[in-house]
Amino acid sequence: MKLSIIGTGYVGLVTGACLAEVGHEVVCVDNDAAKIKLLTSGGIPIYEPGLEELVKKNAAAGRLSFTTSTAEGVQKSDVIFIAVPTPPQPDGSVDSSFIEKVARDIAAALTDYKIIVDKSTVPVKTGEKVAETIKRYCPATADFEVVSNPEFRREGFAVGDLLKPDRIVIGTRSPRPIEAMKKVYAPFHAPMVVTDINSAELIKHASNSFLALKISYINAIATICEITGANVQEVAAGMGLDERIGRRFLNAGIGFGGSCFPKDLSAFIKIAEEIGYDFRLLKEVQHINAGQMDRFVKKITDTLWVLKDKKIGVLGLAFKQNTDDIRMSPAIELCQRLQKEGALLRVHDPKAMNKARAILKDVTYVEDMNTVTEGCDALVVATEWDEFKQLDLERARKSLSHPIMFDGRNLFDHAEMERLGWVYKSVGR
């Protein structure tokens, strides 16, 4: 099928590449001319495992192309996906201006029947507004239908998640777009939930808020474990074997971040508020999340006392492992909190250092994780990259003035670290 994606970011580029990989002809559109230039010349603007190969392979096969022209994308496709940002406004509500702008751009380019699919995370009833807007701005000859198709893939695992999705949600009751969407996704062999557009939009906010809630729940349990001397990892293991609960998203730490959970949570709280429901449960999820960072910083200051002029090595800047995405990253927030106290930081991240340089200033960026601790007073682990488990602990221990590690992601075994001579402080253990 002929498809276009408006917005070639973390969602749009991976979606475009995966749809091309299963045989569709995909045009990726972005109004960032530098990004499109990079992509057309064979570069990749983001890090996502497996993405570069997929983009190169499908571009070379002629199934994946890039342009800055929305009109070109619309004209060359039957189904147009929208994957532009929906950032938070200062009051937590969603800034829908990117979606509205794209709706007008699509309307201006419409000549015959097209299916317009919203993949961005949007407040319930946005699909109706997109349809109204396109109707208002399109020529009388044009015809279209709007579908909601929220995206559930995880950054860092996006290619695998997209090629093997656990479900595909299609929000429309109209037979023609249902049939088209089933054709788009047939090669993925995934269960499909076909529902009305409002329910599809709600499924996304309800899912992300639930996952954030699960993280805050285990973080609250971690606090109780710290007070009682229990071990949150063992509690999580015991809970997680119950099939009704499951082990995933039960990892205690310094809290969730990233471009989705914090913004989707505030958006959902705001959406509820606007329709007269006080979603206090989700406000508490936010409250617990903020408390995790406060408690971790306090753990560091309780141990090191005055941070002014203390040298601290930090492993991790990305908001999670396997990505270079630092948007709303707890690791960056932690670095900034430590800097505010006067600490001098040496930082390392396998993929996120280039992006971090733009916002995290006055730190020393270290290419080799094994040298991050040189001349430092303590080591902090802020992101759960698997490779950090391979840290040369003996070398790190010897290079620190005193072997203190604050592990905000519980990467190491507590008893083993103590046996190796570390003062080891983690979360909920």
Ligand SMILES: NC(=O)c1ccc[n+]([C@@H]2O[C@H](COP(=O)([O-])OP(=O)(O)OC[C@H]3O[C@@H](n4cnc5c(N)ncnc54)[C@H](O)[C@@H]3O)[C@@H](O)[C@H]2O)c1
């Ligand atoms: N990042 C994720 O893992 C993820 C997962 C699920 C859902 N989402 C949702 O998907 C949406 C996109 O997120 P993202 O992370 O891909 O954002 P992003 O910022 O990485 O990418 C968005 C792209 O849209 C482009 N853009 C903005 N306005 C445009 C316009 N008028 N015309 C053409 N291009 C335009 C930007 O230049 C950018 O490249 C958001 O609503 C987000 O909440 C993101």
